[in-house]
Amino acid sequence: DADVTQTPRNRITKTGKRIMLECSQTKGHDRMYWYRQDPGLGLRLIYYSFDVKDINKGEISDGYSVSRQAQAKFSLSLESAIPNQTALYFCATENRGNTEAFFGQGTRLTVV
Amino acid sequence: GQQVMQIPQYQHVQEGEDFTTYCNSSTTLSNIQWYKQRPGGHPVFLIQLVKSGEVKKQKRLTFQFGEAKKNSSLHITATQTTDVGTYFCAGSLNSGYSTLTFGKGTMLLVSP
Numbered sequence: 213d214a215d216v217t218q219t220p221r222n223r224i225t226k227t228g229k230r231i232m233l234e235c236s237q238t239k240g241h242d243r244m245y246w247y248r249q250d251p252g253l254g255l256r257l258i259y260y261s262f263d264v265k266d267i268n269k270g271e272i273s274d275g276y277s278v279s280r281q282a283q284a285k286f287s288l289s290l291e292s293a294i295p296n297q298t299a300l301y302f303c304a305t306e307n308r309g310n311t312e313a314f315f316g317q318g319t320r321l322t323v324v
Numbered sequence: 325g326q327q328v329m330q331i332p333q334y335q336h337v338q339e340g341e342d343f344t345t346y347c348n349s350s351t352t353l354s355n356i357q358w359y360k361q362r363p364g365g366h367p368v369f370l371i372q373l374v375k376s377g378e379v380k381k382q383k384r385l386t387f388q389f390g391e392a393k394k395n396s397s398l399h400i401t402a403t404q405t406t407d408v409g410t411y412f413c414a415g416s417l418n419s420g421y422s423t424l425t426f427g428k429g430t431m432l433l434v435s436p
Contacts, residue, residue: 245423252333254412254428255367270423302366312357312369313414313424 215239218303218316225293225323233288233319235303243306244286245313246270246278248299255302261286262308293323328415330427338435343400345430347413354416356389356396357424362409370398403434 216237225231235244246258257270259278267278275297279287290297303316327350337343347356355374359367371380373389373396380387386399396415400407410431414424 247426252428254330255414255426257423257425260423304367312372313359313367315366315368318366 214317216303216305216314216316218301218319220319221317222320223322225321227294227323229293231290231293231321233301233303233321235286235288235316236284237303237305237314238284239305239307239314240283241305241307241314242283243308244280245304245306246276246286246288247302247304248272249302249318250299258288258301290321290323293321295323297321298323328413328425328427330413330430332430333428334431334433336433336435337403339405340402343403343407343432345398345411345413345432347396347398347415347427349394349415349425351394351417353393354418354422356393356416357414358387358396358398359412359414359426360409361412361429365409367412400432403432405434405436407432408434 219234242263245260247255249255256272258276259270260268261280264280277289301319304313306313329348331346357372358370361367371387376393377391378389384401388397410429412426412429414426416422
């Protein structure tokens with residue numbers, strides 16, 4: 213089983229719909245991240261959390277919100293999806309101290 | 325804000341040729357990490373460099389961190405088709421307390 217699991221893996225939704233992407237980890241890491249990947253733009257940070265009570269905006273947080281329900285779970289929500297939020301989304305975890313990040317398999321989201 | 329530039333954006337080589345990707349930061353980094361993402365996959369950690377002028381090798385891969393800790397490179401000797409993928413550098417400003425800023429990546433294609 214993967215250490216960092218994202219659900220769903222693929223999703224097509226309509227403009228204006230609310231959608232939640234979920235991430236769970238079994239690595240026991242404190243830090244969790246949500247990134248967005250677009251062709252040619254690399255990985256851009258949406259939100260991050262250093263522990264259960266900590267939520268921080270990243271580079272491109274507008275239009276997104278997150279919830280850190282427990283150490284192992286970090287959810288990303290699009291309150292009202294729009295087509296330019298079509299992208300590949302990655303969740304990642306990291307142990308404290310800026311060591312390597314472990315990425316989930318990704319969620320491919322299409323907003324039509 | 326912090327910017328990490330990576331070049332080239334894309335490179336196509338013949339199997340057996342060498343390959344290098346370069347990463348430059350607008351600010352001095354605490355450390356730099358390198359990741360590889362295979363087509364259709366997720367980023368996977370390769371290595372972290374921390375010290376000024378540091379050089380590390382992993383088989384055919386050589387990683388360097390500049391003396392000023394503002395640039396880094398990844399060199400692959402005698403590429404193989406298994407090297408295909410996108411290589412990302414990711415820099416951190418403050419070890420332990422900051423997030424990673426990713427370059428846009430270099431996509432490597434290797435023809436047999």
